[in-house]
Amino acid sequence: MKRSLGSNSSNNSGSGSNKKSKKNNNPSNQKTLGAAWGAASSRSSFRSSPFSDFGSYMEVKNRKLQNQFETEASAASRGVSGSEKLIFQGVSIFVDGFTIPSHQELKGYMMKYGGRFENYFSRRSVTHIICSNLPDSKVKNLRTFSRGLPVVKPTWIVDSISANRLLGWVPYQLDQLNDTQPKLSAFFAPRSHLTPQMASPVTSFQPDTGYSEAEEGSSIRADDSEEARDHIDDEIDGVYIENTTPELTEQTGTGDLKSSEMNAEGLGNYDIEEKEVSSELQSTTNLHSTSDNKSVHANGKNGGKSIATAAGSSTRRHSTLEDPNFVENYFKNSRLHFIGTWRNRYRKRFHGSSNGLKWADSGQNTAEMAKKSTIIHIDLDCFFVSVVIKNRLELHDKPVAVCHSDNPKGTAEISSANYPARAYGVKAGMFVRHAKDLCPQLVIVPYNFEAYEEVADQFYDILHRHCRKVQALSCDEAFLDVSDLSDVETEVLASTIRNEILETTGCSASAGIGGTMLMAHLATRVAKPAGQLYISAEKVEEFLDQLPVGTLPGVGSVLKEKLVKQNIQTCGQLRLISKDSLQKDFGVKTGEMLWSYSRGLDLRSVTAVQESKSIGAEVNWGVRFRDQQEVQHFLQCLCKEVSLRLQGCEMIGRTFTLKIKKRKKDAEEPTKYMGCGDCDNLSRSITVPAATDDIEVLQRISKKLFGSFCLGKCVSAALKRWFCSCYLLSIYRVLPHMQDAA
DNA sequence: ATCCTCCCCTAC
DNA sequence: TAAGGTAGGGGAGGAT
Ligand SMILES: Nc1ccn([C@H]2C[C@H](O)[C@@H](COP(=O)(O)OP(=O)(O)OP(=O)(O)O)O2)c(=O)n1
Ligand SMILES: [Mg+2]
Numbered sequence: 197m198k199r200s201l202g203s204n205s206s207n208n209s210g211s212g213s214n215k216k217s218k219k220n221n222n223p224s225n226q227k228t229l230g231a232a233w234g235a236a237s238s239r240s241s242f243r244s245s246p247f248s249d250f251g252s253y254m255e256v257k258n259r260k261l262q263n264q265f266e267t268e269a270s271a272a273s274r275g276v277s278g279s280e281k282l283i284f285q286g287v288s289i290f291v292d293g294f295t296i297p298s299h300q301e302l303k304g305y306m307m308k309y310g311g312r313f314e315n316y317f318s319r320r321s322v323t324h325i326i327c328s329n330l331p332d333s334k335v336k337n338l339r340t341f342s343r344g345l346p347v348v349k350p351t352w353i354v355d356s357i358s359a360n361r362l363l364g365w366v367p368y369q370l371d372q373l374n375d376t377q378p379k380l381s382a383f384f385a386p387r388s389h390l391t392p393q394m395a396s397p398v399t400s401f402q403p404d405t406g407y408s409e410a411e412e413g414s415s416i417r418a419d420d421s422e423e424a425r426d427h428i429d430d431e432i433d434g435v436y437i438e439n440t441t442p443e444l445t446e447q448t449g450t451g452d453l454k455s456s457e458m459n460a461e462g463l464g465n466y467d468i469e470e471k472e473v474s475s476e477l478q479s480t481t482n483l484h485s486t487s488d489n490k491s492v493h494a495n496g497k498n499g500g501k502s503i504a505t506a507a508g509s510s511t512r513r514h515s516t517l518e519d520p521n522f523v524e525n526y527f528k529n530s531r532l533h534f535i536g537t538w539r540n541r542y543r544k545r546f547h548g549s550s551n552g553l554k555w556a557d558s559g560q561n562t563a564e565m566a567k568k569s570t571i572i573h574i575d576l577d578c579f580f581v582s583v584v585i586k587n588r589l590e591l592h593d594k595p596v597a598v599c600h601s602d603n604p605k606g607t608a609e610i611s612s613a614n615y616p617a618r619a620y621g622v623k624a625g626m627f628v629r630h631a632k633d634l635c636p637q638l639v640i641v642p643y644n645f646e647a648y649e650e651v652a653d654q655f656y657d658i659l660h661r662h663c664r665k666v667q668a669l670s671c672d673e674a675f676l677d678v679s680d681l682s683d684v685e686t687e688v689l690a691s692t693i694r695n696e697i698l699e700t701t702g703c704s705a706s707a708g709i710g711g712t713m714l715m716a717h718l719a720t721r722v723a724k725p726a727g728q729l730y731i732s733a734e735k736v737e738e739f740l741d742q743l744p745v746g747t748l749p750g751v752g753s754v755l756k757e758k759l760v761k762q763n764i765q766t767c768g769q770l771r772l773i774s775k776d777s778l779q780k781d782f783g784v785k786t787g788e789m790l791w792s793y794s795r796g797l798d799l800r801s802v803t804a805v806q807e808s809k810s811i812g813a814e815v816n817w818g819v820r821f822r823d824q825q826e827v828q829h830f831l832q833c834l835c836k837e838v839s840l841r842l843q844g845c846e847m848i849g850r851t852f853t854l855k856i857k858k859r860k861k862d863a864e865e866p867t868k869y870m871g872c873g874d875c876d877n878l879s880r881s882i883t884v885p886a887a888t889d890d891i892e893v894l895q896r897i898s899k900k901l902f903g904s905f906c907l908g909k910c911v912s913a914a915l916k917r918w919f920c921s922c923y924l925l926s927i928y929r930v931l932p933h934m935q936d937a938a
Numbered sequence: 939a940t941c942c943t944c945c946c947c948t949a950c
Numbered sequence: 951t952a953a954g955g956t957a958g959g960g961g962a963g964g965a966t
Contacts, residue, residue, distance in 0.1 A: 514952055522953095529953040535950055536956035579950095600952050608952055624950095625954095670950045750959090752948050783961050809958070816954050853944090869951050879944060941966075948959085 226528045226645045253646045257545075257653065283362050284311025289353070292327040297350060302326060305353055326350050327370060514870050515818040516830055523833040526815055529600070531580070531611045534645050538652065538671040540845060543805050546656065546668075569679040571802065572663075572690050573708045573716035576655065576672035576697070577725040580612035583651050584641045586702035595638045597622055597631060602640040604632040607868045611643065615725050627868070651701045658696050662689060667802045675713055677802035683730065690728050711736075714798035717749055736796035740767040748793045755782070759790075770794035811847060813837035816857065818870040831902060835894040842889035849888065853881035854901035880904055 284306055291299050291313075303313040314322050325347045352368035516522045527533045576582060580598040585591045595617035601608035606628050613622040613631070620635035631638055652671040659666045665677035678686050690707040697705045707728040708719025715731050718739070723729040731739055744766055746756035762781075764770050771794045779787030792798060813834050821827050842848060857875035866873030880901050888894070 526953055527955085530955065531953080532950085532955040533953085534955085538950090539957080603951065606951060609954075673950070750948070754947060785960060806958095810956090812956070814955060818953070866954095868954070871954060877945075881943065883942090939966105942964085944962090946959105946961085948957100950956095 226530075226534055253650050257649075280308055280310075281360055282310030283356055283360065284309045284353075286311075286323070287362070288312035288314055288323045289326045290314045290322040290324075291350075292325055292347075296328065297354065302350060302353060305357060309357060324348050324352075324365060326353065515820045516826060517820045517822065520829075522818060523813075523815055523830070523837060526818060527837075529643075530817075531598075531643060531645075534648065535671055538649075539668065539805070540808070541649070542652075542656065542668050542671075543808070545653070546660065547805050567679075569677060569711060569801070570681060570683070570686050571710055571713050571716040572676040572678055572686065572693075573710075573713070573720045574659070574674055574676065574690070574693065574705055575707075575720050575724070576651075576701075577704045577706055578612050578614045579651075579672040579703070580643065580648060581614040581641065582703040583647045583701075584644050585614070591639060591641075595620060595622065595635050597628075597638055597640055598643055599628050599631075599640045600643070601628055603628060604636075605629050607871070651703060654701050655697060655705075658693060658700060662693050662696075665802050666804075668805060675716065675802045683732070687728070687730060694726075694728065712796065712798035713800050713802065714749065714793055715739075715796055718743070718747065721747065740771075740794065740796055743767045745770055745790075745794075748790075750786075750789055750793070755786070758782070767794040808845065808847070811838065811841050811845060811849070812853075813841060814855065816872045819872065820870075827902075828899070831898050832895050835898050836891055839889055839891035839894050847889065850886070851881055851883045852894065852897050852901065853879055854898055854905075855879040856902070856905060878905055 287306070288311065289302065289306060291302055297305070305311070306313040323346075326349070327347060328350060346365050347370045348365045348368045349370060352363065352365050355368075356363045513519050519525060581596050584598060585596055593616060595614065597613040597617050598611040599608050608628045610622060610624055610626050610628060610631050612624055617631075617635060617638055620638070622631045622635055622638060628640065648671065655672065656666070656668065656674070659674055659676065663676040663678060667675040667677075669675065678689060681689060686709055690709060694705045694707055697703065704726040706720055706724040706726060708716045708721070708723050709728065709730040710716040710719050711733050715736060719729040719731045744756075745751050745759050745764060746753070748767065751759070758781075759765075759770070764773065770790060773791075775787060775791040777787075778790050781787065782790065815830075815834070819830065821830070856878050857872050858878060859872075860874045860876055863874035882897060882901060884893075884897065
């Protein structure tokens with residue numbers, strides 16, 4: 197509840213954003229991710245919205261979101277002043293699966309009678325899970341993620357309203373979960389006892405005060421207490437040892453000890469491990485403060501050259517060596533980070549708790565729908581370029597690309613190239629020097645992330661206005677299910693939408709129309725730029741016949757090469773191979789996919805944004821270390837990112853994965869400036885008993901995981917060789933506590 | 939059979 | 951100089 201949408205006092209978030217955005221000199225920069233996804237200083241979900249305060253556009257956008265909530269909130273509070281009683285005050289439900297009454301009705305009840313309705317499950321904000329009977333497969337999953345929360349039938353809501361008071365939920369527990377009752381009741385009891393206390397008007401709308409106390413007392417978030425943390429550590433050690441592969445342990449002294457002592461519980465070496473960790477922490481802290489000073493200087497003087505040279509490195513900034521806030525700054529400028537995190541921002545905007553209305557559950561149509569469908573795929577043309585040059589008509593017929601650098605010898609990457617530039621072979625992802633070779637007169641324009649965000653919002657506003665079933669693929673690309681329209685109506689709609697996009701955003705869009713998502717997608721490629729194409733059922737075979745296999749979605753360079761090696765170049769040739777054979781060669785699912793796609797078949801259906809399954813942060817550029825402390829500092833920064841992102845999304849995780857890149861034995865210098873070069877990828881994960889978003893827990897886990905790679909323990913000399921001159925990348929990923937809930 | 943872990947692949 | 955992220959799908963192989 198602390199961070200649930202709208203539970204914040206409305207005043208702070210706007211002014212807070214304001215301050216931050218003014219600090220940002222370059223308007224095109226994204227706000228630092230940590231701040232963007234939820235600064236630790238503020239638990240407001242508006243401020244913690246991804247990128248919520250990176251610029252003035254976002255500021256306005258957030259204000260809108262907030263107003264939207266306040267409208268709904270006041271609708272709810274009208275109930276207060278009216279005759280409606282606040283039956284559900286302090287109750288916050290998450291509805292899982294199909295129910296009677298429907299999601300929508302339940303939401304209405306909650307709003308009317310002073311409760312809250314969450315569209316997404318979060319242990320922080322949800323007090324009760326509402327669900328009717330589920331298929332057995334779902335029950336198991338539900339059991340996992342509901343642990344500690346009541347799972348109650350919807351009649352509890354209805355009966356409470358009839359009784360005009362909040363009835364005890366216990367009699368309404370889901371029967372299917374009853375066999376775990378003895379264990380669960382221990383968790384349920386304190387929670388249900390607490391519920392009435394949380395039900396004061398103040399607490400339900402003031403996240404930072406009353407509720408959190410109640411929450412800790414509830415023991416739902418056991419990971420908040422010191423005691424619980426120690427418990428987790430015990431568990432971690434256990435898992436860690438169990439997970440340690442013989443190969444890894446053989447290489448290390450302490451590892452040997454551990455593996456020889458290890459047993460099923462694996463708690464033996466807890467003390468040793470903990471001592472190591474705390475001494476590492478100490479030195480990391482020191483390093484941190486030194487770095488902070490540096491950064492203050494550098495920022496204040498707007499240069500900090502002398503400080504940079506103090507490090508005696510040829511690589512000035514742009515690396516973890518010189519910039520203590522490197523991770524933060526890096527994300528501000530990363531295009532891939534921008535498009536990679538866009539989805540989460542979209543989720544917040546169009547499927548936040550004040551937005552509701554998931555059409556996916558609106559019907560029994562899944563089975564019956566198998567009839568015939570019509571899909572539109574729509575995609576903005578050279579998105580990043582179009583947005584930046586929309587008011588620079590003189591550039592429209594010239595080759596233009598978006599890139600950080602105009603250096604004709606540089607290794608900066610082209611993000612997007614317009615169509616004149618593509619005629620020269622300029623493509624997204626290539627080095628700018630290559631692009632300049634192909635097209636010396638290529639005009640390079642800078643990024644404007646804030647403008648991309650705004651256009652994407654306009655784009656989706658238009659789509660949602662014209663179609664109920666919209667599936668967002670990315671910031672500039674979506675599927676629409678328009679099965680209820682005739683062919684002609686579909687063409688007209690696509691055209692209308694494209695015109696509206698052009699008028700509103702100044703950017704052209706292209707559309708593909710087909711009977712499946714596959715065909716619509718493929719049609720768009722042909723339609724581009726600024727066109728549309730309908731591939732009717734009769735034309736599918738002809739269309740696919742000569743189509744290179746590599747153009748199928750899901751067939752990238754690796755799979756394409758495998759196919760070409762078997763002399764399969766086109767979909768026509770692919771069609772000649774039996775499904776069995778494809779599945780034998782490429783796996784069951786992949787084989788099935790190839791077989792279907794080559795025939796234009798595609799059983800996917802247009803669905804709303806799904807619940808996210810993982811959250812992570814990674815940096816593979818500018819990562820250079822001199823010693824282990826710097827490695828640790830970098831790890832801590834990534835943990836902080838992940839922790840903040842989890843909080844921003846109101847998620848907690850149980851399974852943590854650390855990924856690192858290790859320079860290959862005889863790898864040369866990376867061709868790309870500050871790149872990671874030729875690396876081996878390693879990953880290791882761990883599952884802890886209690887889900888968490890706590891930064892300190894994450895940091896401890898990451899240390900242990902990092903240790904389990906045996907890089908640190910493989911003698912410090914070796915460590916030096918590996919990382920000092922070189923490129924370690926690190927990734928941290930966390931799985932939210934529950935998966936595919938409904 | 940089904941799950942889990944550690945990868946690789948793909949798309950934007 | 952320059953910002954090689956993010957998340958889901960899925961396969962191989964081992965544990966249950
Ligand atoms: N390797 C890539 C691919 C994409 N993008 C960014 C820039 C693109 O503008 C945006 C959208 O990706 P698209 O694949 O839709 O490419 P464009 O919109 O640029 O071109 P097209 O007209 O083919 O859609 O994502 C990027 O930075 N780097
Ligand atoms: Mg596009």
